Amino acid sequence: MSTLKVGVIGAGSISQHHLTPYKNNPNVTLLAVCDMNLERAQKTAEQYGAPHAYSDYNELLANDDIEAVSICTWNDTHAEISIAALKAGKHVLVEKPLCRTVEEALKIEQAVKESGKILQVGFVRRYDPNAQMLRAFVDNGEFGEIYYAKASYLRRLGNPGGWFADSRRSGGGPLIDIGVHVIDLCWYMMGRPKVKSVSGNTYRKLGNRSNIKNLSSYKAADYSAESNDVEDLANALIRFENGASLLIDVSFTLHAKENEGVVKLYGDKGGFEIDPEVVIVTEKHDTIVNIRPQTDSKGFQFEKAFQSEIDHFVECVQTGKQPISPVEDGVEIMKILRGIYESASTGKEVYL
Numbered sequence: 001m002s003t004l005k006v007g008v009i010g011a012g013s014i015s016q017h018h019l020t021p022y023k024n025n026p027n028v029t030l031l032a033v034c035d036m037n038l039e040r041a042q043k044t045a046e047q048y049g050a051p052h053a054y055s056d057y058n059e060l061l062a063n064d065d066i067e068a069v070s071i072c073t074w075n076d077t078h079a080e081i082s083i084a085a086l087k088a089g090k091h092v093l094v095e096k097p098l099c100r101t102v103e104e105a106l107k108i109e110q111a112v113k114e115s116g117k118i119l120q121v122g123f124v125r126r127y128d129p130n131a132q133m134l135r136a137f138v139d140n141g142e143f144g145e146i147y148y149a150k151a152s153y154l155r156r157l158g159n160p161g162g163w164f165a166d167s168r169r170s171g172g173g174p175l176i177d178i179g180v181h182v183i184d185l186c187w188y189m190m191g192r193p194k195v196k197s198v199s200g201n202t203y204r205k206l207g208n209r210s211n212i213k214n215l216s217s218y219k220a221a222d223y224s225a226e227s228n229d230v231e232d233l234a235n236a237l238i239r240f241e242n243g244a245s246l247l248i249d250v251s252f253t254l255h256a257k258e259n260e261g262v263v264k265l266y267g268d269k270g271g272f273e274i275d276p277e278v279v280i281v282t283e284k285h286d287t288i289v290n291i292r293p294q295t296d297s298k299g300f301q302f303e304k305a306f307q308s309e310i311d312h313f314v315e316c317v318q319t320g321k322q323p324i325s326p327v328e329d330g331v332e333i334m335k336i337l338r339g340i341y342e343s344a345s346t347g348k349e350v351y352l
Contacts, residue, residue, distance in 0.1 A: 003029040004314050005065050007090075009057045009081060010072035011035035011044040012221065014095055017124075017303075018070040019048050021310035028314055034060045057081055061088040068317050070310075071095060075176070076169045079104035086115040091317045093310070095122040097180045097337065098330030100171030105334040112327045120313045120323035121330035125185040127312060128305040130278050130295055137272070137280070138189055144269030146190045150247040151182035151275075154260040155217075159208040159252035162220025165228040173230030175202065176337050179250035182263055183238070184325075184333050185274065186246050189265055192329065193240035199349040200236035200340035206253045207232070236340045275299060 006028055008015055012035075022028045032052035035041035045053040054060045060069070061084055068091035071081050079099040085092050086108075098105050098121050112119045125131060137143065155174070163169040164177060187193070210225035235249035263274040270282035277298035280291040292298075316323045339350040 003027050004317055005029050005031050005067045006069065007032035007034065007052075007060045007063070007066040008050075008070045008072060009034045009060060009085075010070075010074075011037070011040045012072060015044070015070070015072040017306040018072055018093070018310060019044070020303075021307040022070075023048055024307060025311055025314055027318065031066050032060050032063060058084065061085055061090060066090060068093070068313070074163050074169045075100050075171050079108055082108050082119065083111040086111045086117050086119065089115070089117065091117045091313075092119040093122060093313045094119065094330075096124070096184070096330075097171065097176055098327070098334055100176075102331070102334050102338050105331040109327050109331050118313075118316050118323060119327045119330075120309075120316065121325045121327065121333075122309065123181070123184045123188070123325040123329070123333075124305050124309050125181050125300070126188050126325055127308040128300050129308070130293075130297070130299070130301065131185065131189075131274065131305075132308075133293065133295065134272055134274065134278065134280075135189060138191070142270060142280075142282075143265070143267030143272065145244075146265050146267040147244045148246075149186040149190060149244075149263075149265040151186055151263045152248070152260050153178050153182050153250045153262075154254055154256055155251055156254055156256040156259055157209060157212055157215055157217045158259070159228065159230075159232075160218055160220045161208055161210075161224060161228065162222035164220055165208060165230050167229050170230065172337070172341060173202075173232070173234070174250040174252040175200075175231065175234035175236075175340060177252075179234060179248060180333060180337060182250070183246070183248055183336060184329070185263060186248075186265060187333070187336075188329075189274075190240070190244055190246070192332070193242045193244055195332065195336055195339075195352045196239045196241045197349050197351045198236055198238050198336060198339040198343055200234060200343040202231035202341065202344040203233045204231055205233075206255075209253050231344075234340065234344070236343070238336060238340075 033045040038055035
């Protein structure tokens, strides 16, 4: 089998988590890197041994040797570049979220159908080894019917600023940036039930808190203390047609004593926690038992998850199998996210 010829569009921080796994995969030849900043594209291409560097993604897509692309750009370009890549005959791995709006998501889905190519959405939490282990437990009925899940991803000081804080480019704040991860993870673990309705709230009370001293946080390359029009905090109740529900809250900034990352799911035969570390709860002989599986890591394995995601994408392209995070799932998650924002703006529950 010949190696898959790959190009990466966007050379910002997230691209490193695509480029390195591609380089580690023996079935991949990295051919090109593209970035609006040509110097950055050239430097990254040289670092990873790619022979081509571009500042215009259309030039990369015109390279007939390239068979697949990773899209690691601002959210507002995901739809445009994904559709162009599909029309150019390329397979696509696009970073989460799929795009910014339901309308964009549906256009991408249509382009996938028309092209016959694979599009995999970068829901990297699905690809974590612990997540895949727990999904096997779910699929084998260990937890029975999963009817409730709750997730909190709260940063006390974590607004990256730059494009993350510009709703035109990002589509929103912590909900669409980090909330998308835990909403998707819970929905995936619950068996991807059909969504009935969402009820949500968003708050803009604290801003980006650029005044804070003595505590550092990640900042985007284009960070500006004056630029921020996204929410600080979002929460939501998501109801499913099978009667199950998901409760989530996420923040970029909050008057909290520490960051918090919690993901818990509950079934009628048992429950489990994914974050901050894996725990399974069940009953044995009329006794509640907490089980801590023996795995390489108690929590999310960042590098292994991205490697697994990239390896899966390569395998799907080379064998024709469908990815475990297909475009259809990206569309459904986008409906949930936009529904929450709509509910927050109208003060009403939104039925999907």
